[in-house]
Amino acid sequence: MAFTTLVVAGVLSPRILAPSCSLPSSGSVFFVLGAGGGEFRRHGPRRFVTPLRGGGCKGVGRRQNCHVLYCANEVNVVTEDDTMNDVADDESASDAETEENADANGDTVDALESSDPDEVGPVTWIEQQPLPYPSDALEPYISKETVEQHWGIHQHIHVERLNGMIGGSEWEGMSLGQMMLSSFNEGREAPHPPFFHAAQIWNHDFYWRSMQPGGGSKPSERLLKFIKRDFGSYDGMIQQFMDAALTQFGSGWVWLSYKGSKLPHVNSRSPIPSDNYGRLVISKTPNAINPLVWGHSPLLAIDVWEHAYYLDYEDRRADYVSTFLEKLLSWETVESRLKKAVIRAIERDGHVSRKHVRKQLLAQGKSRIRARPQQANENARGQTSSQEKPLGV
Amino acid sequence: MQGCRSRRCSKVVSYYGLITPPYKLDALEPYMSKRTVELHWGKHHQNYVDGLNKQLATSMFYGYTLEELIKEGYNNGNPLPEYNNAAQVWNHHFFWESMQPESGGSPEGGVLQQIEKDFGSFTNFREEFICSALSLLGSGWVWLVLKREERKLSVVCTRNAISPLALGDIPIMNLDLWEHAYYLDYKDDRRMYVTNFIDHLVSWHTVTLRMMRGEAFVNLGEPNIPVA
Numbered sequence: 001m002a003f004t005t006l007v008v009a010g011v012l013s014p015r016i017l018a019p020s021c022s023l024p025s026s027g028s029v030f031f032v033l034g035a036g037g038g039e040f041r042r043h044g045p046r047r048f049v050t051p052l053r054g055g056g057c058k059g060v061g062r063r064q065n066c067h068v069l070y071c072a073n074e075v076n077v078v079t080e081d082d083t084m085n086d087v088a089d090d091e092s093a094s095d096a097e098t099e100e101n102a103d104a105n106g107d108t109v110d111a112l113e114s115s116d117p118d119e120v121g122p123v124t125w126i127e128q129q130p131l132p133y134p135s136d137a138l139e140p141y142i143s144k145e146t147v148e149q150h151w152g153i154h155q156h157i158h159v160e161r162l163n164g165m166i167g168g169s170e171w172e173g174m175s176l177g178q179m180m181l182s183s184f185n186e187g188r189e190a191p192h193p194p195f196f197h198a199a200q201i202w203n204h205d206f207y208w209r210s211m212q213p214g215g216g217s218k219p220s221e222r223l224l225k226f227i228k229r230d231f232g233s234y235d236g237m238i239q240q241f242m243d244a245a246l247t248q249f250g251s252g253w254v255w256l257s258y259k260g261s262k263l264p265h266v267n268s269r270s271p272i273p274s275d276n277y278g279r280l281v282i283s284k285t286p287n288a289i290n291p292l293v294w295g296h297s298p299l300l301a302i303d304v305w306e307h308a309y310y311l312d313y314e315d316r317r318a319d320y321v322s323t324f325l326e327k328l329l330s331w332e333t334v335e336s337r338l339k340k341a342v343i344r345a346i347e348r349d350g351h352v353s354r355k356h357v358r359k360q361l362l363a364q365g366k367s368r369i370r371a372r373p374q375q376a377n378e379n380a381r382g383q384t385s386s387q388e389k390p391l392g393v
Numbered sequence: 394m395q396g397c398r399s400r401r402c403s404k405v406v407s408y409y410g411l412i413t414p415p416y417k418l419d420a421l422e423p424y425m426s427k428r429t430v431e432l433h434w435g436k437h438h439q440n441y442v443d444g445l446n447k448q449l450a451t452s453m454f455y456g457y458t459l460e461e462l463i464k465e466g467y468n469n470g471n472p473l474p475e476y477n478n479a480a481q482v483w484n485h486h487f488f489w490e491s492m493q494p495e496s497g498g499s500p501e502g503g504v505l506q507q508i509e510k511d512f513g514s515f516t517n518f519r520e521e522f523i524c525s526a527l528s529l530l531g532s533g534w535v536w537l538v539l540k541r542e543e544r545k546l547s548v549v550c551t552r553n554a555i556s557p558l559a560l561g562d563i564p565i566m567n568l569d570l571w572e573h574a575y576y577l578d579y580k581d582d583r584r585m586y587v588t589n590f591i592d593h594l595v596s597w598h599t600v601t602l603r604m605m606r607g608e609a610f611v612n613l614g615e616p617n618i619p620v621a
Binding site for chain 2: 149153154157249251287305310314315
């Protein structure tokens with residue numbers, strides 16, 4: 001397997017990591033990786049680009065040494081947790097994380113968990129992030145009762161169950177995002193037990209932050225450009241979103257996410273032109289799955305489990321979703337998440353050789369020649385910005 | 394047109410209808426409120442029926458019975474589009490008939506004997522039923538089924554709309570664990586919902602009837618003929 005191929009393969013979502021490497025020696029590398037936690041898989045290529053500084057691993061090739069040296073326990077990695085940390089929450093989230101890691105082996109008594117001061121309560125490794133607005137802030141679209149039940153009781157149950165599950169396991173001490181990705185088990189078989197709870201906690205935190213009181217309205221011009229490019233029009237996107245929400249059978253979520261440009265497994269240009277640049281996609285996921293495990297960067301989430309809307313809308317899911325889109329959705333949050341997503345995609349794919357970037361741009365330019373002139377400029381700008389200038393989004 | 398032999402006959406088509414539960418909508422109070430039954434039967438179940446009919450109008454499965462729809466539609470784990478609606482229609486019908494006002498408690502006679510044989514005791518069965526229901530993640534159903542190969546009663550959980558019929562077993566009783574079935578009454582307290590179902594709502598008469606029918610397909614053991 002060529003070096004470049006493996007570099008690309010290493011980039012991507014956790015589920016393809018194992019199948020992409022058939023060399024027996026690389027199998028042993030992955031066992032080592034497995035011990036280090038799950039989140040490294042999403043940030044593989046940065047390690048490949050950093051030059052080796054000696055190191056004690058006797059791998060077969062440079063790429064394997066890179067894996068072992070740099071993937072485990074990377075400290076200043078941009079984790080998915082950052083996508084949900086708005087400005088206000090940054091400090092509390094990072095505090096919570098360091099607290100979790102520090103107290104993982106201790107017997108901290110969390111004030112919420114135990115009411116009896118004499119008894120040593122269960123350790124809390126994961127805490128629920130507080131709501132970014134008071135519980136009646138989303139009235140009359142989502143009632144206070146629903147918010148209190150949904151956040152206060154339902155999500156809290158997930159937190160309790162998760163904390164009860166991870167003690168003494170390999171997931172102890174990980175952050176929520178790491179736990180979620182590493183317990184996903186790459187989607188090939190059933191995920192490990194903590195995945196459901198970890199993912200639901202993450203999903204719900206993301207959902208609460210996708211909303212704001214007095215939200216709705218239209219996205220900004222820059223975001224609209226992206227939307228028009230990828231869905232045809234804003235209404236087209238809304239229509240697609242509604243379709244996904246109404247056809248999600250059973251419990252699940254609907255997401256708008258930013259999908260990076262690289263295809264898994266192969267380092268070549270996809271015949272589908274839209275696969276070759278970062279784009280917005282709408283996806284629906286069952287139960288607790290979220291697009292992070294596929295390597296996408298979620299931008300907004302709507303909970304279509306029935307508990308999210310049953311008290312307010314009973315069975316009228318369409319009303320709930322359209323109200324969410326028109327009155328509650330926080331486009332500012334979506335935009336800030338998009339900026340971070342683009343940055344992360346650039347970093348992840350940043351090792352792509354200049355020759356490849358030039359080839360891609362040429363190909364995109366060619367396919368845009370037939371488009372209308374004003375669209376051609378817009379799109380070219382949009383694409384180059386997604387490749388090179390993340391802040392130009 | 395197929396089926397028309399002369400110019401004078403018109404094509405008759407038939408579709409599925411919604412079966413009414415064998416009790417009034419408020420008869421299951423206080424364990425299942427009237428509003429829940431109204432919504433669950435009147436909206437959810439009705440929507441499944443309507444959706445199925447709409448699909449059948451243009452599908453190759455037109456004319457199939459519900460059981461056939463489920464077995465064929467399941468397609469060995471890759472359900473076809475008609476499967477979800479058909480299975481949900483069937484499951485909900487089965488569910489309404491599995492309940493009865495002021496019932497529950499423990500069964501008698503043959504059913505109790507079979508439960509004791511297969512679970513140890515009725516209490517064990519009840520615990521297993523409740524635990525199984527609580528262990529289901531997401532939407533689904535919990536069933537008491539009569540397994541064909543193992544020839545015994547068993548508690549199974551299925552996700553979304555999967556039916557034991559599709560898996561080859563004989564369902565005896567079920568409980569809807571989709572959130573729409575209990576959210577208005579119990580919110581997140583699924584344990585209370587399942588406990589109330591088993592203690593107060595499950596219709597052992599229906600279970601007995603279904604067991605009797607099931608015995609025609611599964612040999613549960615030699616009859617106990619007393620020595621004279």
